[in-house]
Amino acid sequence: MDAASDTSRTCDSYGRDRAVPPVSVIALALLGGVLAVQGLPSLPSPAWTAVLAFAALGAGWRWPRLRGLAIFALGFAWCVWRADAALQARLPRDLEGRDFEVVGVVDELPVMRADATRFSLRAEQALLDGAPVALRGRIRLSWYGPAPADLAACERWRMTVRLKRPRGLANPGGFDSERHALERGIVAVGYVRDGAARQRIGTQRHCVDRVRDGLSTAIVGHVGDVHATRLLRAFAVGDTRGLEPLDWEVARANGVPHLISISGFHVGVAALFGAWLVRALWWALPSLALRLPAPLAMAPAALATAVGYGLLAGNSLPTVRTVLMIAVVALARLGRRAGSGPQSLALALVAVLLFDPLAVLAPGFWLSFVGVAFLMLSLQRERGALGFVRELGVGQWVMTIALLPLTAWFFGEASLVGALSNLIAIPFVSLAIVPLTLLATLLQLLLPGLAGPLFVVAGWLVHAQWWLWEQMATWPGARWYLPEVAPWALVLATLGAAWLFLPRGIPLRPLGLLLFLPLAVPPADRPEPGAFEATMVDVGQGLAVIVRTHRHVLLYDAGARYPSEFDLGEVAVLPAMRAAGIGALDHLIVSHNDNDHGGGAPAILRAFPKAARSGGESDTSPLGLAACVAGQRWTWDGVDFRVLHPPPASTARGNDRSCVVLVEHAGGRLLLTGDVGRRVEPAIAAAAGAGAPLVLVVPHHGSRTSSSPGFIGALSPVLGVVSAAWRSRFGHPHPRVVERYRTRDVPLINSADAGAVRIAFPADAPPRIVRREREHRRRYWRE
Known part of the structure; x- marks a missing residue:
């Protein structure tokens, strides 16, 4: 009797002497x-971590009440x-x-573009x-120019490549490519060298990507419509290479990127x-049930x-998570054990974290x-067709509202039409498109002649x-941009969503919406009247400076656009503006027509078509720019803007035609210089004159053809900011230029080292x- 009592107590009282905590705990x-690690600026030493792990094991073995804490420490x-x-x-x-x-x-x-092919090589x-050299892992490479046709998945190559560590841009609201590299196991990035050894030396056996590539090619041969082909390749084998940025914009506006690729x-x-299929086979051959019951075969x-x-x-992670959950349910069925949905989700979570704890870095x-957890929390099983329809509708609202905080945190935007779009799309995709694509894919593998129709x-x-999605993408609220989300606002909004979707019968559930207010209506963070601020966006080799007064915004240059990689206006400048809560742009100035200054301007003008636009080489720009001429001036909120260069009759071209703008008030000044060189610097310094402390955007990224000693001495800046790429192939800023500023006791900040730089001018x-x-x-993980 005593032994039975002890056993009962062991099974029923976790927290006192239970051997194993519940799987949810x-x-x-x-x-x-695992999450505690992600907030660290640097990792602790392996020796300290080993001591922590052994201490956690000992404490968990000795004191059962501490086992939850011990698991936390072991996860760390x-x-x-x-x-x-x-x-x-x-x-x-x-x-x-x-x-x-x-x-x-x-x-x-491999992703093939007009001027380059991007691919991943497992070294x-x-x-x-x-x-x-001890270099093992994935290397992300670019092959500039036409790549050979046999540069394909599963092929083994010998090639000469130039490499660097994974290092990305650092901007508010921007994509963290260094975090992405860590999560994907990328150990280096670079490009294939021209004129060096490049040789295909074999094929890897048992490679799934070869099958994916073959199926993708077969779809191209069967379907005539180019755009439908791109989408079917994504549905069938997760091949999204053909999708254009506009396709993803439509998908995000509808809240359906999860439906586009597998x-x-x-x-x-x-x-x-x-x-x-198994149920149909068992129905056709009932004798099979004598050997194995249908549920155990299914x-x-x-x-x-x-x-x-x-x-x-x-x-991909969503597919791995789903496979793990299906595995839990299947094993429970085979073991004739009942398992709840939350238990299956918890087991899948444990499996993912044990397999790859860095998976938490991926959105x-x-x-x-979180999406599956909210669905389990809020949906109640109802019978019949009406119950199914109701659950489907409620499910879309749950996913739209519950995931809004996370979507805003990771992407800075949300879709308010996503619930309706998913309500229409999910039944159509799940009951028609996906089953038909699955069947066609299976036939392509087994009986290729039947797959085409x-x-x-x-x-x-x-x-x-897709036609319907394109129409809905134009509706109000399809693209709702949010300022940079504070961690506490994310937590409050997530708690609000959990409160809002508690089971029916819980009182005051609508009050959960109040916890969304810090997320949806963040406190305004803009300069006071008479003050301004400037943010030099990290755009690598290029320039983009956001100047903001109390009610107005000027953007000076917009970074570069690289057809094979990305548009800095789209991926760096716009996210930085939206993270700052900027919803309108008053004036865009393109200093001159070099790609690294004006390449991103079209993306900016698509987002803000009503913005005024001007530039130093307006006569040769395709953007419809007004001429930027010395003598132009205006005032916003007590802050003065003056154009100092080029003069009205200037015949200069290129860098020396750059539009130079001085922003000033009683407390300080900012000089935006473009790529001007030494020949025109004396006139600019004379036009700027003396005044309040001056911050100088260093001309031409610190090129040795600019920043002459006389220019620096005449302006006497209190700070110089340089916009340059990490390990710039042009050598910017040049060591001689850096020495000139050092000699004048002018501190320099380089965006390559600091990322985006925000300067206040009270x-x-x-x-x-x-x-x-x-x-x-x-x-x-940051370099």
Whole structure:
């Protein structure tokens, strides 16, 4: 009797002497430990982490009440070890900019553009000057110019490449490519060298990407409509290479990017497809039930189908999460055990974190797990067709509202038409497009001659669905941009969503909307009347400066546009403006027509078509710019703007035609110089004259053809800011220029080191730096 009592007490009283905590406690404790690492500016030493892990194991073994805390500490240590190993695998700093002979396998479908092909190479061997180098992992490469046709997934190549460590731009609201590199295991980035050894040396056996590429090519041969082909390739094998930026804009405006490429949703449909095939077979051959009951046969069939389709999807995190959940349910069914949805979700979370704790760095991790958790919290199983329709409608509202805080946190935008768009699209996609595409894909693998008609019909359906999405993308609220989200506002809004979608019967549920207010209506952060601020955006080799007064905004230059990579106006400048809560642009000035200054301007003008526009080379610009001429001036909110150069009759071209603007008030001045050189600098310095403390945007990124000693001496700036790329191939800023400023005791800040730089110009005080992006957001993965 005493033994039975002890056993009962062990089973029923966790917190006192239970041996194993519930799986939900394990999952949350493990997640908490992994998350604690992500806020660190640097990782603790491996020795300290090992001590913590052993202490946690001992405490958890000795004191059962501390097992939740012990799991938290073990999760912390596990994530630190994995993160440290990933960082140590990166290319050593002292080897950056060197040429390596690398042997590796192309492990993704290459993305081909007009001027370059981008691909990922999993390095197997690396040589530097003939000596082996310890470089293992994924290398992201660009092959400029026409790439050979056999540069394909699963092919093994030997090539000479120039490499550097993964380092991206650092801007408010911008994409964190260094975090992405850590999460994806990218150890170096670079490009294939022209005229050096480049040789295909074989093919990797048993490579899924070759199957994906073959299916993608087959779809192109079956479907005539080019756009429908691109979408079907995404639906069938997760091949999104053909999709243009405009396609993703339409998808985001409808809140349906998860439906465009293979996601967990598609894998779930595939699992049902596999289960239904087994049920149909057992119905056709009833004698099979004598050997194995149909439910026990359906479970492994669903799992096998999910695993196979997940491999075709490229094993993205949402697909892995769904496969793990299906595996939990299938194993429970095979073991004749009942498992709840929350338990399955918790087990999948534990499995993902144990397999790869760095998965928490990916937005898809949070959108997947949080979305499913909210659906489990809010939906109540109802019978019948009406119950299904109601759950479908409620589910879309749950996903739209519940994921809005996370969407704003990761992407700075949300879609308010997403609920309606998903309500229409999900049944159509799940009941028509995806099953038809799955069946066509299966036939393409087994009976290729029968797949063509099905792909054609699927193409018609996709075309009709896309037409509807294009119309809805133009509706008000389709693209709702939010300022930079504070962590506390994210937490409050998520709690508000949980409160809002508690089960029926809980009182005062609508009050959860109040917790969304800090997210939806953040406090205004703009200069007081008579003051202004300037943010030099980190655009690499280029220039973009946002000047903001109390009610107006000027953008001086917009960065570059690289057809094979990205548009800095779209991916750096616009996110920085939206993160600052800027909803309108009054004036765009393109200093001159070089790509690194005006390449991103079209993207800016698409976002703000009503903005006034001018430039120093207006007569040769395709943007319809008004002439920027010395003598022009205006006043915004007590702040004066004066154009100092070029003069009205100037015959200069190129850099020396740059539009130079002086922004000033009683407390300080800002001089925007474009790419002017020494020949015109004396006239600019004379026009600027003396006055309040001056901050100088260093001309021409610190080129040795500018910033003459006389120019620096005449202006006597209190600060110089340089916009240049990390490891600039032009050598900006030039060491001689840096020395000239040092001699004059002028401190220099380089965006390559600091990221975006924000400078305040108070009405009654000298200018001061208020934010360096790399220091403001210090994280262990940041270079």
